[in-house]
Amino acid sequence: MKTTSPAPPVWVKTPVANLIRYVPSGTYFARVRVGGKLIRQSLKTDRISVARLRLTDLVKEERENLEARAEATKGRMTFGEALAIYRDQVEGNPAIKPTSKLYRRKCIAALLKSWPELEETDVKRISERDCLAWASRFAKSYSPSVYNNTVGTLRQVLALASDEGARYGNPAMKIKKVKVRSKTLHLPTHEQFAIFTNTIASAGAWCSEGCADLVRFLAFGGFRKGEAASVTWADCDFEREEILVRGDAETGTKNWTVRRVPMIPDMRQLLERLRGERPDEQPATPVMKVRECQKAMDRAAKTTGMHRITHHDLRHLFATRCIESGVDIPTLSRWLGHKDGGALAMKVYGHLRNQHSQEMAQKVKF
Numbered sequence: 001m002k003t004t005s006p007a008p009p010v011w012v013k014t015p016v017a018n019l020i021r022y023v024p025s026g027t028y029f030a031r032v033r034v035g036g037k038l039i040r041q042s043l044k045t046d047r048i049s050v051a052r053l054r055l056t057d058l059v060k061e062e063r064e065n066l067e068a069r070a071e072a073t074k075g076r077m078t079f080g081e082a083l084a085i086y087r088d089q090v091e092g093n094p095a096i097k098p099t100s101k102l103y104r105r106k107c108i109a110a111l112l113k114s115w116p117e118l119e120e121t122d123v124k125r126i127s128e129r130d131c132l133a134w135a136s137r138f139a140k141s142y143s144p145s146v147y148n149n150t151v152g153t154l155r156q157v158l159a160l161a162s163d164e165g166a167r168y169g170n171p172a173m174k175i176k177k178v179k180v181r182s183k184t185l186h187l188p189t190h191e192q193f194a195i196f197t198n199t200i201a202s203a204g205a206w207c208s209e210g211c212a213d214l215v216r217f218l219a220f221g222g223f224r225k226g227e228a229a230s231v232t233w234a235d236c237d238f239e240r241e242e243i244l245v246r247g248d249a250e251t252g253t254k255n256w257t258v259r260r261v262p263m264i265p266d267m268r269q270l271l272e273r274l275r276g277e278r279p280d281e282q283p284a285t286p287v288m289k290v291r292e293c294q295k296a297m298d299r300a301a302k303t304t305g306m307h308r309i310t311h312h313d314l315r316h317l318f319a320t321r322c323i324e325s326g327v328d329i330p331t332l333s334r335w336l337g338h339k340d341g342g343a344l345a346m347k348v349y350g351h352l353r354n355q356h357s358q359e360m361a362q363k364v365k366f
C-alpha cells in the first residue's frame with residue numbers, strides 16, 4: 001500500500017516569541033495575546049529584522065489601547081477626552097498629509113465653537129436629538145463641504161468613544177450629510193483677465209505688482225496656491241520649458257507626487273521678465289514674492305465689474321484655456337496633478353471639451 005508524506009506546514013514558528021511565518025508567501029505575522037485577546041496580524045514583510053521591529057510597535061500600541069479602554073470603562077469620559085485621543089491618532093498618522101491634518105483641526109475648531117458645551121459633556125449623555133439639533137444650527141452658517149467634513153469628524157470622535165467602551169452606539173450617525181453642488185464658474189475672458197491683472201498691479205500697495213504676478217503665475221500654470229509659493233528658480237527649467245512642482249515641506253502637493261508642468265508662452269514671458277528684474281537671486285529663492293492675494297483680487301473684481309474669483313478659480317481658468325486650445329483631458333489631468341487618469345477633469349471640464357469639439361467640427365469642410 002502506497003503511503004503519502006504529510007503536507008508541509010503552512011505556518012511555522014520563528015526564534016522570536018509571538019512571531020510566526022506564513023510559508024506560501026514568506027510573510028511574517030504577529031501572534032500575541034494582549035489582555036486575554038488573541039491577535040494575529042500581518043506585519044507586511046518577509047524580512048525577520050523588520051518584522052521584529054513592527055511586532056514590538058504592534059504590541060506597544062495594543063497595550064496602550066487596552067490601557068485607554070480600561071481607563072474609559074472606569075468612569076466618565078468627556079467628549080474632550082475622546083477628542084484628545086482622536087487628535088493624537090490624527091497627528092501621529094504619517095499617512096495623513098499635513099494639509100489634511102490642518103483641515104481636520106479647522107473642523108474640530110468649528111465643531112467646538114458651534115457647540116460650546118460639547119467638550120465637557122459626558123459622551124454617554126450625547127443623544128441623537130442633541131446631534132441633530134447641532135447639525136441644524138451648523139448647516140445654516142457653513143458651506144456644504146465644511147458641514148459634511150465636520151459631521152464626519154463628530155462621527156469619528158464618537159465612534160472612538162464607543163470603541164473605547166465609554167458609550168454604546170454612535171448618535172451622530174443619524175445626521176444626514178448634504179449634497180455638495182458644483183460651483184458655477186464665472187471666469188474672465190482674455191480681455192477681462194488682462195484688465196483684471198493690470199488693475200491689481202496698479203493699485204498702489206507695496207505688494208500690488210507681486211499680487212498681479214501671482215495671479216498670472218497661478219493662471220498660466222494651473223498650480224494650487226501652496227504649490228505656487230514653493231516654486232523656486234531652480235524648479236524653472238527654461239531649456240526644457242517646464243516647471244517642477246513639488247510643494248513645500250508643510251503642504252506638499254495634494255497627491256504627494258512631484259510633477260512637471262509645461263511653460264506655456266505666457267508663462268515663459270512672465271518668468272523671463274521676473275528673472276530679468278531679479279537677476280541676482282539664488283536658485284533656492286521662491287519665484288513668487290507673495291503667497292496669497294485674495295483681497296487684491298476682490299478689490300480688482302469690484303473695480304472692473306467682474307465676477308469675484310478665488311485662487312483656485314485661476315486653476316480652473318488654466319484648465320479652461322488648455323481645453324479651448326485643444327489639450328486633451330488625460331494630458332491636462334497630468335498637468336493638474338490628478339491621479340485618476342482624467343476622471344475628475346472630465347467631470348469638471350467635460351462640457352467644455354464637448355463644446356470645443358462642436359466648435360472645431362464646424363471648421364471641417366470638404
